[in-house]
Amino acid sequence: MYPRPRRRRVLAAVSALLLGALLSPAATASASPAAPETPEPARIDLVLDLSGSMNKNDAGGQTRLAAAKQAVTRIIDTAPERAPLGLRVYGATYPGKDKKQGCADTQQVLPVTVMDRAARADAKKRVAGFKAVGFTPVGVSLREAAKDLGTSGKRRIVLVSDGDDTCAPPPPCEVARELKAQGIDLAVDVVGFRTPSSARAQLKCIADVTDGSYADADDADSLTDTLGTLFRKAWRTYHATGKPVEGSRTGCQDAPLVTPGQYLDRFTGGRDLYYKVKKRPDQRLQVSATAVAEQGYERGSIIVVAAGPAGDGEPRDWLREFDQSMGWANIISTGGRSKPGAGNEKPAPDDIGCILVENQVTRSGDKPMPVELLVGIADKTTQGAGVRTPEPRTGADAEGGFSFNSATPIGPGTHRQSIAVGEAPFWRVELKAGQKLTVKAGVDIPVDFPNSTTTGWGVTVYNAQREATLCNEDNDVTELFAGRTGHIERVCGPWEITEQDDATSPDSNGYDVPGTYYIQAQVAEPDDKAKGIVVPISLTVDISGTPRSGKSPVFFFGDDAAAQSPSPSGANGNGEQGPNGEQGGNGEQGGAGSTVAAKDDDSLVGKLALPFGIGAGVLLLGGITFFALRRRRAA
Structure with a gap:
């Protein structure tokens, strides 16, 4: 039981200094x-939607793709040197209509690695060449992103998507539950980029079941700010x-x-x-x-x-x-x-x-x-x-x-x-x-x-x-x-x-x-x-x-x-x-x-x-x- 302090202040710190002693040799x-x-900073895999809908010109005077490139480049530029960052995209290579082929269209374009000067330059070069052409295999991409991150340490997936998964099954939320059930230290943060209300519930579910967070973004600036917030949250915390x-x-x-x-x-x-x-x-x-x-x-x-x-x-x-x-x-x-x-x-x-x-x-x-x-x-x-x-x-x-x-x-x-x-x-x-x-x-x-x-x-x-x-x-x-x-x-x-x-x-x-x-x-x-x-x-x-x-x-x-x-x-x-x-x-x-x-x-x-x-x-x-x-x- 502690006696009442001599001085008490709301929102104040009253210092205390007492006895001490020293260690014996x-x-x-x-x-x-x-x-x-x-x-080790959290290992993060950024999963980016490059489906055909990202070509829409409704993101503050530019296409969603251009806005996404701007936001991702900013993340690469500001990542701490010791921060392991990877990049996976989906819908980036197959422009056809074959669903089986389109729903397998997900690639790890940047392995999860620390952001030294060479890695930054390589990552930005890859981002500049992105094209949006295909399907939206969100669930499949989440599974692959979890593999990208390995099995140890703190890991996060940051998913940017502008709509529904067009490839379910597997349903993205079920994939999220599957990852969580494995007992690994992995959370998924989701950014809905000009996402219609029909897709928002699905994306929020991914974040909720993995103890991640969900946020909406409507243009390049808001996407950049939202992604920056998520990455700062993962990287800039107290390091015990x-x-x-x-x-x-x-x-x-x-x-x-x-x-x-x-x-x-x-x-x-x-x-x-x-x-x-x-x-x-x-x-x-x-x-x-x-x-x-x-x-x-x-x-x-x-x-x-x-x-x-x-x-x-x-x-x-x-x-x-x-x-x-x-x-x-x-x-x-x-x-x-x-x-x-x-x-x-x-x-x-x-x-x-x-x-x-x-x-x-x-x-x-x-x-x-x-x-x-x-x-x-x-x-x-x-x-x-x-x-x-x-x-x-x-x-x-x-x-x-x-x-x-x-x-x-x-x-x-x-x-x-x-x-x-x-x-x-x-x-x-x-x-x-x-x-x-x-x-x-x-x-x-x-x-x-x-x-x-x-x-x-x-x-x-x-x-x-x-x-x-x-x-x-x-x-x-x-x-x-x-x-x-x-x-x-x-x-x-x-x-x-x-x-x-x-x-x-x-x-x-x-x-x-x-x-x-x-x-x-x-x-x-x-x-x-x-x-x-x-x-x-x-x-x-x-x-x-x-x-x-x-x-x-x-x-x-x-x-x-x-x-x-x-x-x-x-x-x-x-x-x-x-x-x-x-x-x-x-x-x-x-x-x-x-x-x-x-x-x-x-x-x-x-x-x-x-x-x-x-x-x-x-x-x-x-x-x-x-x-x-x-x-x-x-x-």
Whole structure:
């Protein structure tokens, strides 16, 4: 049972910062955690209708075929480099009247492959040569498209059709049910392009039975926008990463031992997750956990991280931190650290403690939910780390990423791009104690935007512990539209970055952890009709104040924990991905490629440094929970 928070705000995030502790070196020195696994983007096969009816000249002053070519070319141009895309057409080669031959007229013109430069050029050349001449074998084409995509990973078919299947049997909806019954992770999104009402029910059925979506399009622009929305939905979502691990669901005694690094587990049916961790009393431990949902959380969902000696009851003597969602967020994240120095905590027998990630997010019967777990330690061997941080990006290269790992590094200034409603991009900035951060994020809402009473513009800043900070003392995190259009702006800060455990400058808003801060922006809880609408946004970052050296710890997250997922846009800048930078005693920032001197051969860092040539790059990933409720709680 959780006591009432001291401060409660609708649509606000109240930060919480508690105890922490560090991982012990001895028993874990021989194994370094693997790099966070880069999630594969959904494999998509675009199935395009090239039947004779596509020659009609009723698509906004041009033929349906010309409009389709324009839309498909746009998809090819904007696909992320890592996104596997294939193209199948039907009705493209046989102009005769023999039904048997015409209903076999379906071809895979582009194998499902990543969209590098050569693949894009080849795909666009093929699209330019399309002709519309034949029958409409929708059902047969769906079966073949499923084969195109293979049998593993997330897969989607995007079907564009302008009418009824002229080749049934097999009826397209029955084929869709057949694919779904196979138990494969495959959905079919359907775009009805100037589709008559007689065919719409058939196409909607395909989407409904496969948990896909249906949309109508009447001209080239609407087809381009609708297809863009569907592909962005599949490609530009949160990318959960980490070394696979299976936490115990029965308590610490059966839990796996985790060393510094980033892990990927999952919540199932309301069950908590337990992990063993080794930590000496002179070390500090950070634990951060992020649950990732395909849709928003129910209000009141809670995720808790705690750590301490294993024993009766819940481990919490080292740290305890939680986050409570008010709903509509695509992630819920929290993190904590132990207090510094020996003697401030209860030691664990043999230095083996327990991490608990408490699940008050899923319930029995819910679909398993990915959970990122980040574990780090700091001790005297990490304090003198030589470090470097990635170069900030500007212009088109500053487009936000879609996970903590792929958050785009930016510096002071104004950054502009467009996002689709429902997307939640991340950026990252490096901050030292003594500096002040101000974030202004604006969105331009068109006059015909279909917002609901709870639709709003949200901005969240997360600190180096993946902990939501308080955006503004006077306003909520999310600015409700309330029917307004035009430019809407949210301001977070200015907040001064203090030093954790600095008694002279305590901060109750989450800004007491120097290092990497994460900024996330989103048009939150949109009406269904608004999902996918693309709107321009601006993000202005101001960093002022004089940096001061301090005693903030430099955390070690494993040799490869700083290996980041590339941005979904394929813009990797200088190749350095977004690790988290913790400020060390010399005031420098920690980052990917930083090297920790092995000053203490008995420490975990010391033992790992020699065989692996470690980088003590610090990766503290931040996340976002819209409409979050946070508070401080003592262990």
